[in-house]
Amino acid sequence: MGRAVRLPRPPLPRFAVAWFPAFEGLERIEAYRRRHDPMANDVAAHLTLVFPFPTALTALQLETHVRKVAAGWPPIPVTFRAVRVQANEFVFLMAQRGAQSIAALHDRLYARSLRQHLRTDLAYEPHITIARSLDPRQLDVSFAEAERDLAGEFHDVLREVTLLAVAPDGRIERIRDFPLDTR
Template sequence: MIERSIAIFFDREEVSTMEKIRSIYDPLFEKIPPHITLVFPFESSLSTEECITHLKESLFGSTPFKLTLNETMVADDGCLYVLIDFGKSEVEQLHDRLYSGILSRYQSDGHVYVPHVTIGRFADRQKAVAVQKTIGQQIPTMKLAVQSIIVELIKEDEHSKIEYVHDFDSDS
């Protein structure tokens, strides 16, 4: 079985202020770049080719778009998020399209999708709320361009390895 996820990756330099915070509070900082998860980690025996075909079919006609990250939120599980403002509906549509066909069985029925970038992970929610108050206005509004989607392999040590990059400009 192979563990994968599908996400939008950002260049660390594009989101440097957010990455400074993430380097302190997110234990996955060294293992995966800043990202918005579209398909959460799943284990399967799907081949690389099957995943790529599904991605191309699901995203056919998608075009690059812009999004804005700004507001923070603490999730029930103690994660600290930076939320998407502008571009949220585009991200939600990508999420829904990708969880069709061969990936539909991996979608959780128990969660509502909240597009975000995780900047901290805490053992309890109260600690996350305290950090959220501490960082206050340190997170500037970030305007970013989304031009590709990444299929990543998640190795046993939780490090991310890019398996495939789907550029929106190349639907072939």
């Protein structure tokens, strides 16, 4: 009798937490993203609070954690306005008003069972990725176009966060929305 063949384990499920803004003028951002962000067809403009991570935790365990954090957090008035090139690959729309509160919410979401997934080598700066390119010339064009087409301010109130599942093929599914404390 031969040795049993061990099949490789399937990859762990991946999850993330994000906020999907409803800015006045969001259609301008989405039109820009369709031209410059390869992820534009996969996911709407969003601010990532917990970056995609693999875990053996169940969706229910993650929902419980996110619900608990969100329920104790007040809504955050936000303004996004400045665009910036990051890491010679991305163009970000940066949070101005509310950035410190968003960063504190990010830190709280990474508490407890998610702490091991926090990247401590990178500072968290609240942003919405609006373009991505490895071609420096294209990145320069994208940045100049963002400065022109997305001039001004985008205002909203962060009132809920969304738990997302990220499939191995990159498909992103919304699992559940969690309102922030609305007392």
